[in-house]
Amino acid sequence: MQLAAIIRKELQLLSRDVHGLALLFVMPLVFILIMSMAMKDDFDRRSGVALDVLYTDEAGIEVTDAMLSDVADNDLFNLVEVGSVYPGGSLADAAAAVGADEYSFLLRILPGAFTSLDAKVAEITVAPGTSREVTQLFVASLRRAMAKQRILLMEKEIKEEIPEAEAYDFLEVSGAEDDELIDISYGFQANTVSEAPTSVQQNVPAWLVFSMFFVVVPLANTMINERQVGTLRRIRTIAVPGWKLILGKIVPYYFINQVQVVLMLMVGVWVVPLLGGDRLTLGDSFGGLALISSALSAAALGYAILIAVICRSTEQATTLGGAGNIILAALGGIMVPTHVMPEFMQSVTVVSPMSWGLQGFLDIFLRGGGVADVLPEVASLLLLGVIALAVALLAMRRQTV
Amino acid sequence: MTDDARGVDGGEPRALVAAEGVAYRYDGAESPSLHDINIRVAQGSCFGLLGPNGAGKTTLISLLTGLLRVQDGSIRIGDYTFPRDAAAIKRMSALVPQEYAFYPTLTARENLEFFAGLYGIPAAERSARMEECIAVCSLEQVLDKRSQSYSGGIKRRLNLAIGLLTSPRLLYLDEPTVGIDAQSRHFILAAIERLQERGMTIIYTSHYMEEVEQLCDDVAIIDDGRVVLQEPTSTLLQGGSQVYVTPSGAPEPALLERLARELPAQWDGARLILTPGGEHTVSSLLQRLEQHAIGIERMQMGGHRLEEIYLGVTRTDLRA
Numbered sequence: 179m180q181l182a183a184i185i186r187k188e189l190q191l192l193s194r195d196v197h198g199l200a201l202l203f204v205m206p207l208v209f210i211l212i213m214s215m216a217m218k219d220d221f222d223r224r225s226g227v228a229l230d231v232l233y234t235d236e237a238g239i240e241v242t243d244a245m246l247s248d249v250a251d252n253d254l255f256n257l258v259e260v261g262s263v264y265p266g267g268s269l270a271d272a273a274a275a276v277g278a279d280e281y282s283f284l285l286r287i288l289p290g291a292f293t294s295l296d297a298k299v300a301e302i303t304v305a306p307g308t309s310r311e312v313t314q315l316f317v318a319s320l321r322r323a324m325a326k327q328r329i330l331l332m333e334k335e336i337k338e339e340i341p342e343a344e345a346y347d348f349l350e351v352s353g354a355e356d357d358e359l360i361d362i363s364y365g366f367q368a369n370t371v372s373e374a375p376t377s378v379q380q381n382v383p384a385w386l387v388f389s390m391f392f393v394v395v396p397l398a399n400t401m402i403n404e405r406q407v408g409t410l411r412r413i414r415t416i417a418v419p420g421w422k423l424i425l426g427k428i429v430p431y432y433f434i435n436q437v438q439v440v441l442m443l444m445v446g447v448w449v450v451p452l453l454g455g456d457r458l459t460l461g462d463s464f465g466g467l468a469l470i471s472s473a474l475s476a477a478a479l480g481y482a483i484l485i486a487v488i489c490r491s492t493e494q495a496t497t498l499g500g501a502g503n504i505i506l507a508a509l510g511g512i513m514v515p516t517h518v519m520p521e522f523m524q525s526v527t528v529v530s531p532m533s534w535g536l537q538g539f540l541d542i543f544l545r546g547g548g549v550a551d552v553l554p555e556v557a558s559l560l561l562l563g564v565i566a567l568a569v570a571l572l573a574m575r576r577q578t579v
Numbered sequence: 580m581t582d583d584a585r586g587v588d589g590g591e592p593r594a595l596v597a598a599e600g601v602a603y604r605y606d607g608a609e610s611p612s613l614h615d616i617n618i619r620v621a622q623g624s625c626f627g628l629l630g631p632n633g634a635g636k637t638t639l640i641s642l643l644t645g646l647l648r649v650q651d652g653s654i655r656i657g658d659y660t661f662p663r664d665a666a667a668i669k670r671m672s673a674l675v676p677q678e679y680a681f682y683p684t685l686t687a688r689e690n691l692e693f694f695a696g697l698y699g700i701p702a703a704e705r706s707a708r709m710e711e712c713i714a715v716c717s718l719e720q721v722l723d724k725r726s727q728s729y730s731g732g733i734k735r736r737l738n739l740a741i742g743l744l745t746s747p748r749l750l751y752l753d754e755p756t757v758g759i760d761a762q763s764r765h766f767i768l769a770a771i772e773r774l775q776e777r778g779m780t781i782i783y784t785s786h787y788m789e790e791v792e793q794l795c796d797d798v799a800i801i802d803d804g805r806v807v808l809q810e811p812t813s814t815l816l817q818g819g820s821q822v823y824v825t826p827s828g829a830p831e832p833a834l835l836e837r838l839a840r841e842l843p844a845q846w847d848g849a850r851l852i853l854t855p856g857g858e859h860t861v862s863s864l865l866q867r868l869e870q871h872a873i874g875i876e877r878m879q880m881g882g883h884r885l886e887e888i889y890l891g892v893t894r895t896d897l898r899a
Contacts, residue, residue: 183692408680411674411678417665576606
């Protein structure tokens with residue numbers, strides 16, 4: 179009965195705290211929408227969506243046409259004919275554009291391509307901003323398309339000479355196009371930055387984590403007001419155990435945190451795409467998601483109660499809690515994504531619990547992680563929450579009401 | 580019928596609250612805030628606890644209500660003692676703090692519901708208990724308005740109503756009329772008198788001496804952490820034999836010292852208080868004043884007021 183009364187009262191107080199509600203729900207919503215859209219192009223480039231490749235086919239034969247068609251089948255490359263951009267097909271203009279990093283490559287199919295087995299087929303000019311890895315990928319893609327056309331040419335010649343060979347599909351026998359011969363599996367490695375998130379994958383969990391820590395403001399304000407106006411003094415003259423008073427704070431704000439998680443994920447899944455952004459993919463582990471959001475809530479609530487206990491005024495709590503959150507966010511890869519940070523700064527992010535929470539979400543959304551994969555982050559967050567709460571309780575016992 | 584059943588204890592009214600040799604020192608404080616406090620509060624009485632700011636009243640109430648742990652001495656409330664029976668003591672008493680100790684963004688009804696839940700009042704009784712408190716404190720008109728919109732008087736009434744939710748045997752009222760208009764004050768004092776008539780024991784602190792005179796059966800004055808006076812109010816206010824002389828000009832300190840040595844005379848900062856008796860008749864005392872060239876602007880015979888006694892025992896110097 180006592181616990182229910184405290185929980186109900188906390189929810190009533192929060193429901194009338196317009197600023198607190200705005201901080202918990204409107205602020206992350208606005209941040210998610212603005213930042214997901216504002217950073218979309220930058221993230222798209224980093225996440226390797228369709229690199230533009232200028233090309234010109236000076237051979238102009240059926241084989242080179244088929245080869246280019248195979249290269250274009252690769253979603254990573256968007257082939258743009260030089261003539262469609264530069265009237266007259268000026269190679270000098272095309273080279274200049276690649277030199278200025280407007281395109282990743284200039285591909286020139288040479289006039290003598292495929293006229294003999296040793297005839298040069300192509301020349302590639304690589305833009306200065308194109309990485310070595312991407313270059314190797316493009317070259318491999320081109321080689322594969324070229325090899326396929328060579329096999330087809332050889333098949334045609336052999337079948338003309340040897341009619342018995344008609345029954346054989348040389349391409350199938352070569353295995354050049356048979357992806358089933360290779361199994362690919364993606365290894366999971368927590369906290370890696372090798373897999374860069376999309377804008378929505380970064381921003382939804384980042385600002386969600388940020389807003390979950392902002393329970394510090396309404397919670398600390400309520401606790402400090404209770405202390406300042408004598409309500410806590412009155413409550414402590416009533417036979418109500420201290421653990422009920424603390425649990426009565428934790429339970430409603432845990433509930434609020436979980437509502438934040440559900441709402442912000444819904445925004446990522448349904449609202450951001452309506453505005454032209456990518457759809458947030460949630461991964462496959464509901465259990466992992468529940469675990470990481472619960473642990474985050476534990477850390478945020480421990481931190482909030484500690485701030486409420488050590489601050490003497492609501493102004494102090496708002497300043498310390500708010501500024502603390504911003505510093506934790508800046509350090510934790512919330513404001514600046516970890517994968518764009520220099521290596522030194524990436525190693526610094528581990529000091530921020532917001533980073534632990536964000537990495538936990540990214541493990542699930544981005545890296546296919548499950549319950550076992552987020553356990554390190556969950557343990558760290560729970561430990562922080564317990565330590566913060568213990569320190570707060572010790573400090574509270576020393577305070578005179 | 581036993582003394583217990585009659586509510587008397589060896590001829591004395593039975594004490595509901597008995598503090599013996601209570602002392603308390605805050606962590607890091609140079610000296611104790613309370614020294615050897617001994618008070619007895621009779622069951623069903625109203626006990627006035629007076630003292631200047633910082634005298635130790637709040638510390639004593641914090642000890643009596645279990646907010647602070649007793650370091651020295653003992654406190655018995657009813658049949659219970661701290662710390663063993665702290666929960667039982669808390670269940671039988673309630674504190675109405677000086678501050679508006681409720682939630683301003685909640686309505687009076689919501690505040691009452693919250694505290695009723697916290698006090699553990701069963702749901703079946705809650706509605707009736709709330710209705711009674713609402714009626715005693717006349718809150719019907721504002722019940723569903725947020726309490727931050729109330730006047731000071733209504734806030735005081737809500738503060739009191741919350742304290743009455745459990746119909747406690749022992750009620751601590753900490754300056755319940757501070758900062759409100761005469762009408763609200765009159766209403767609250769009348770409500771407290773009705774509670775007394777119902778047998779509730781009240782420990783009352785206030786800086787308004789006339790309220791204490793009106794309400795309290797017994798008075799204790801605390802200063803510098805010590806009980807400097809504890810008497811039944813009726814004894815204190817008995818028409819005394821003193822003569823109050825307001826001189827036409829303030830006498831020199833040396834003269835006041837001499838008068839205090841030679842005569843039954845005390846200076847309270849504004850008046851000389853003469854206590855006739857034996858060889859010192861009223862006329863002889865007034866003659867001696869004349870001999871010392873002390874002109875008399877005004878003279879008042881007998882009739883103590885509590886404020887005079889209070890200032891007499893706590894002195895008139897300002898406190899930090």
